[in-house]
Amino acid sequence: xxxxxxxKRDVLIIYLSGELDEYNAASAKHRIDTALDxxxxxxxxxxxxxxxxxxxxxxxMFIGRYKKLSRQNKKVFIQNPCFQVEKILRMSGLYQIMxxxxxxxx
Amino acid sequence: xxxxxxxxxxxxxxxxxxxxxxxxxxxxxxQLNPTIEQMNDVKTAVSxxxxxxxxxxxxxxxxxxEIFCGIEGEKLHIKxxxxxxxxxxxxxxMQPFYTTCPEDERSGMGFTVMExxxxxLHVENNTPKGxxxxxxxxxxxxxx
Numbered sequence: 133x134x135x136x137x138x139x140k141r142d143v144l145i146i147y148l149s150g151e152l153d154e155y156n157a158a159s160a161k162h163r164i165d166t167a168l169d170x171x172x173x174x175x176x177x178x179x180x181x182x183x184x185x186x187x188x189x190x191x192x193m194f195i196g197r198y199k200k201l202s203r204q205n206k207k208v209f210i211q212n213p214c215f216q217v218e219k220i221l222r223m224s225g226l227y228q229i230m231x232x233x234x235x236x237x238x
Numbered sequence: 239x240x241x242x243x244x245x246x247x248x249x250x251x252x253x254x255x256x257x258x259x260x261x262x263x264x265x266x267x268x269q270l271n272p273t274i275e276q277m278n279d280v281k282t283a284v285s286x287x288x289x290x291x292x293x294x295x296x297x298x299x300x301x302x303x304e305i306f307c308g309i310e311g312e313k314l315h316i317k318x319x320x321x322x323x324x325x326x327x328x329x330x331x332m333q334p335f336y337t338t339c340p341e342d343e344r345s346g347m348g349f350t351v352m353e354x355x356x357x358x359l360h361v362e363n364n365t366p367k368g369x370x371x372x373x374x375x376x377x378x379x380x381x382x
Contacts, residue, residue: 195345
C-alpha cells in the first residue's frame with residue numbers, strides 16, 4: 133500500500149491507498165510512526181479516499197496511532213472513507229476516538 | 239448437504255495470501271449476483287478468518303489454510319479450516335474486543351466482524367487439531 137504525507141496549516145494529512153490488512157499493517161504502522169515523529173504539526177488526519185479495503189487489523193493499527201498521538205495531546209481525525217471502510221470503522225466505534233470530518237474542514 | 243456449486247482453495251499461512259483468499263472467494267460468489275455491500279461483507283469476513291489462522295493458529299508461514307465455499311440456492315456456505323493450535327475457550331475468544339495479544343495492537347474484533355457481516359457464524363474445534371469457522375450469507379432479498 134502507498135502512504136503519502138502532507139502538512140497543511142499545522143495539520144498532518146496522512147493519505148492511505150490500497151488495502152490495509154494483516155499483510156501490510158506492520159509496515160504501514162512503521163512508516164506512519166516515522167512520519168509522526170519527524171514532522172511538526174498540531175493534529176493529524178487520515179485521508180482514506182483511496183483506501184479500497186480494510187479489516188479489523190486496520191482498526192488495531194488506527195487505535196495504536198491514536199494512543200501515540202493522544203499521549204502528545206494531539207487530536208486525530210478520519211476523512212473520506214469508502215463504503216466498505218466506513219462500515220467497519222462505524223461498527224468498531226473508532227469514530228468515538230477519531231472523529232470523522234468533512235474534507236472541507238482542513 | 240447438496241450444493242449447486244462448490245470450490246475449495248488451499249494456501250500457505252502467509253499474510254500475503256489474505257488478498258488472494260478474499261478475492262478468490264469474491265470471484266466465486268459473482269454467480270450469486272451480490273450487491274457491492276454483500277461482496278464487501280464476504281471479503282471482510284474471509285479476511286478476518288484468514289487473519290485469525292495466520293496470527294493465532296500458526297507460528298510459521300509454512301502451514302496450510304483451507305477455505306471451502308458451497309452455494310445452496312441463494313445461500314453461501316463458507317468453511318475456513320486450519321490445523322493449528324486451536325482456541326482454548328471459543329466462547330471467550332468470540333467476545334467483542336477480547337484479544338490474547340493486546341500489546342500487538344490487536345483490536346479483538348475479528349469474530350465480531352464476521353458475525354456482523356455474515357448471516358451466521360459458528361466456530362468449533364477441528365479434528366485432530368485446529369479450528370473450523372463456518373459462516374453463511376443469504377443473497378437475494380432475504381439476507382442482511
